[in-house]
Amino acid sequence: DAKTTQPPSMDCAEGRAANLPCNHSTISGNEYVYWYRQIHSQGPQYIIHGLKNNETNEMASLIITEDRKSSTLILPHATLRDTAVYYCIVRAASGAGSYQLTFGKGTKLSVIP
């Protein structure tokens, strides 16, 4: 699986959009970009994933550059409950039923009132 690079921490004002970048310059053609977050003392939570196209769901939007070497997770209106560590993970889709996530250090997002 390709490695990812994320800033260690970011601040965001409550109500504003939080844009979390991720670099994955060695990503290969069959690898997906996944985002998870971990709120303090809880288990990680799936947010969104994508391959080439931009994706949006009820939690966030994922913008993937055309060359796929980087992506940005967007929380459109950050709330205090979005304070968490956000992990960007690159993972190949395999034929096996299981896959193992490799978590990096992530970005600690602090939403400030």
Next chain:
Amino acid sequence: DTAVSQTPKYLVTQMGNDKSIKCEQNLGHDTMYWYKQDSKKFLKIMFSYNNKELIINETVPNRFSPKSPDKAHLNLHINSLELGDSAVYFCASSQRTGDRYEQYFGPGTRLTVT
């Protein structure tokens, strides 16, 4: 309804003891996992398991063993506990649907070895 549950939530025990952590998922998923999060907050995969294969991270000591009585349960047995085993252990489950592989995590079990 809790999707992935773990018991106990907290476990304090002495070195050398044998303990188990239980995990249950009611999502109907066919694959379950165990992760370890150490004091530095690094989250690392230990095992993934479905009814066809067990994949073990090679860095996991053989004192750790997963036991699956059925598809909905994957328990973690730890023999001869050591101080370095102190960590938060997370169980997770997944079910492949097309290209969707999201994993659902339990609330964690904080293990303290004294």
